[in-house]
Amino acid sequence: METGEEFGPWLARQLKLAGKTQADLADELKLTRAAVSAWITGRSTPRPTVMADIAEALGTDVGTVHTRTTDTQAGLPVSWYHRPGYPDGGRDLGNAAAFAFDADVQVLARETCQNSLDERLTENGRPVKVRYTLHELTGEALDAFREAILWNELFPHYSAVSEAGGNQKVGRVVDAGVRDMYEKGRLVLLRVDDYNASGLIGDDYSDGKFAAVVRRQLESLKSGPGAGGSYGLGKATLWATSALGLVLINSTLSVPHEGRTERRVIGRLELPWREVDGESYAGPAWFGRPDPESPGARVARSWWADEETVESLHLTRENEEPGTSFLIVGAHDVAGLAANSSDPDDVPIGEEEGDEDTRDINRMHARLVEALGRDFWAAMTGGGSRLPLLEVSVRALRNGKEVVAEQQVDPSVEQPSRTRALRAYYDGTTVSRLTEAGQVAARNVPLKLPLSGGAHGTFGTHQAVLLVTEAEGDRDGAKNRMHSLRGNRMTVKRTVVARLPTNTNPFQAVLLVGEAAGETAPFAKEVEEFLRAAEPPEHDRWGQTEELTLRWSPSAYRRISALTAEANNAVRELVARPKRSSSEGGEALRKALTVRTRPKAKTPTGPVVPVLDGLDATVGDGGEWQITGEVSIPRGDEIVPMVPVAQLDVRSGGRPRLDWAELVGVEGCEAENGTLRFTPGARRAKFRGTTDVTSHPVRTTLTRLVVELRAGKGSDA
Structure with a gap:
């Protein structure tokens, strides 16, 4: 039978949990206290027959005593411990670390995914797998969860914070979270x-x-120069995203503690100073089993x-794979509401801004996928001998039933150009200059690492890797x-490449620095340490x-500025159109890299591209977009088929694409598998479309629609 913790330490803890002394156990077993002391100190172990008597004395089964992979259920029950107010009368009106971040699921995704990357087990070579689950509880499911977290014990503390909230930010947030529930x-x-x-x-x-x-603030134990975190602030995003300031944790350990690895559970609550029943409390509280070694057995562990x-x-x-589960209770996304609604009048009548929409699980799902694809596309990309470091998925549930299917974040979908560039580098298929569509150009860019301690001079020169490809x-x-x-x-850094040559073809660039350029790159570890120190929280x-x-x-910092300048200069050289000394080189590059050019005023002899020049859109009773589009068709021998693409307008990042529930040609065209094919000789055409509501990540009344015509065939457009 597999055993866990050593018998002596295990028995000592069980006696404390049960509120018994060694003498009490000796009396119950009709043995000497010296015998029990010998077990505790590890000088001896009890016989199998005595094991059964110990189990009875502790109120558990004999198997638990033999295996010692869990505590007995005897003793103090799980409860909440609220830190008492400071004796000197000091008051903390919120966790300052949480104020460093907004209530934004995209910020949460960046910080938590970075932490998971830093904690990845590297020995097996496999990526760390991260899953985000949005779960809305109502009715009986909500009641059962509140009972499990001992809500009745917490409610007086929330009431005290709400009543004293006034002009305090934390008090207002907590009050809104409780009211919403x-x-x-x-x-x-x-x-x-x-x-x-x-x-x-x-x-x-x-x-x-x-x-x-769980216990401390502003402490980071990240090891290794390649770690992302360094301030100990990232964990605060968990509590910042909770309108109730409450996070529950379940961890499976890679290194046993107390002889165990599975289901190590704790909860932490972040509230400001408060008074409840005449007693003051400093702020944080913990959900766990009272520690018998603490004064009055009050502190929860x-x-x-x-x-x-x-x-x-x-x-x-x-x-049973090692890792940790963080459950944010009362999740909201205030920053997400602002990002999706630039006009305060977009908030429906009868709803307050930051109320219902901050808890829309469909919108939060879409924003999580967007942020993870934007910030971690490279960590999810592999090629050659380089394996992905990360796998990420997002799903949404309501009372345990799936409402948005689990979506694996695919870097080639979220960031196709950059993913192609990185894979080409890993596969060794980069070129020195772009001459054909789909190519990836690579160039080394120097970073001169300074001497530490303020000394003048250069410690060494690291060669970063610049990758450039067409957008x-x-x-x-x-x-x-x-x-x-x-x-x-x-x-880490997203910048615009300025002062580009005229008529530069659209491109995307990637700069790999430190160990990202290869672990064998000169001074890679030193550069990691240098750049890590140059990053803000x-x-x-x-x-x-x-x-x-x-x-x-x-x-x-000037060394970093010099690296950026060198990289920008290299980009300009790589994307500049070469002088056409012969018709072959310049014309080949123009055809390969110039995309979506408008036809010239003169009647072309080849294919012509229709242009969308009129659009009428309304919202149907079911929340779907209903559009009618008018198309202008230039004269030409051949009309290029076009694909209408419906997208939601957003302030930043890629526009979410909507599916068509129906697409039909009305005049001068026919719709076939999502593609409009135009009648030969037609100068104008009209089509109608209705979007599929199930593909809408955001409620229609809070969105703006963008419709484009793209040359291509269906999914290739």
Whole structure:
């Protein structure tokens, strides 16, 4: 029979949980206290027959005593521990770390996915798998969950915060979260699971990953220069995304603790200072088993939960692979509402801004997929001998039933041009200059690493790798941009390449620095450390920081500026049209890379491209877009078939594409498999279309529609 923890430490903890002494156990077993002491200290172990008596004394079964892979259920029950107010009267009106981030699921995705990448187990070579699950609870499912988290114990604390909220941001957010749950009878959970990760290893209180995440603020134990995090702030996004300030955790450990690895459970609540029943509380609270070693057995520590408990808390993991599940209770996405609605009048009558729409699981699903594809496309890309570091999926449930199918984030769909460029580099198929469509040009760009400690001179020269390829459609987002990344392959910096030559063909560029350029690249590890110090808490740029100044010098950031300038110059050279000394070279490049040019005024002798010059759109009773499009067709020998594409207009990133429920030709054209084929000789055409409501990521009344005509055939457009 497989055993877990050593018998002595296990028995000592069970006695504390049961509120018994060694003498009490000795009396119940009719043995000497010295015998029990010998078991505790490890000098001896009890005989099998005595094991049964110990089990009876502890109120458990003999199998638990033999295996010791869990605590007995005797003793103090799981409860909430609220940190008492400070004796000196000080008050914390919220966790300052959480104020560094907005309530934004896209920020949450960036920070949590970065943390999972940093905790990936590298020995097996497999990627870390991260799954985001949005889950809306109503009715009986909501009641059962509130009972599982002991809501009645928490409610007086929420009431105190709401009543004292006033001008406090935290108080207003909490009050809105509680009101939404009661008035609308729903609660949104957002769960982040990772697999093939280290898990929250270490003791509850001493130095370790568990204490760094659950007990402490501003502590980062990230190891290795390639790690993304460095400030210990990223975990605060979990609580910032919860309107109730509540996160539950279930971790499967890669290194056993107390002889166990599975279902290590704890909860943490972040509220401001409050008074409840005449007693003041400092802010945070923990959900766990009271620690008998703490004063009055009040402090809650993690416990090893059974399967039934984790199921009631919506924390069941899909397998025994190491990693951690974070459950954000009362998830909302205030920043997402602002990003999707530029006009405050877009909020429907009868609803307050930031109310219902901040908890729309369909919209949050779409924004998560967009952010993960934009920021982690490179980590999800493999090729040659380089394997992907990351797999990510997003799904949405309502009362346990799937409402948005699990979607695997595909980098070749979300960022097709950049993914093609990175794969070409991994496969060794890059070229020195672009001469044909689909090619990827590569060039080395130097980064001169300064000496540390403010000394003058250069420690060494690292060769970053620049990749440039033509832009492919709109999925890459804005064109003529450069994404810069280092070892964990998360996009750190997104910049516009300025001062481009006239008539430059649209392109996308990627700059691989540090270990992203290859672990054997000169000074790769040193560059990782240098650039990591140059990143702010958001990890969205490289520049002057206090860390960079203290460890290198006030002018160290100029080395990064020089790298950017060198990379921009290299891009300009690679995308510039070469002078056409012969008809072959210049004409070949023009045909290969110039896309979607309008036909000239003169009547062409080849194919002509129809143009959409009129559009009428209304919203149907079922929430679908109903459009009528008018098309102008130039004179020509052949009319190119066109594909109408319906998209939602967004402020940034790729536009979400809608499916057609119906597409028909009305005049001068016929619709076939989503493609309009025009009548020969026609100068004008008309078509009608109705969008498929199930493909809408956002409620129609809060969106703006964009319709384009693209040359191509169906999915190729």
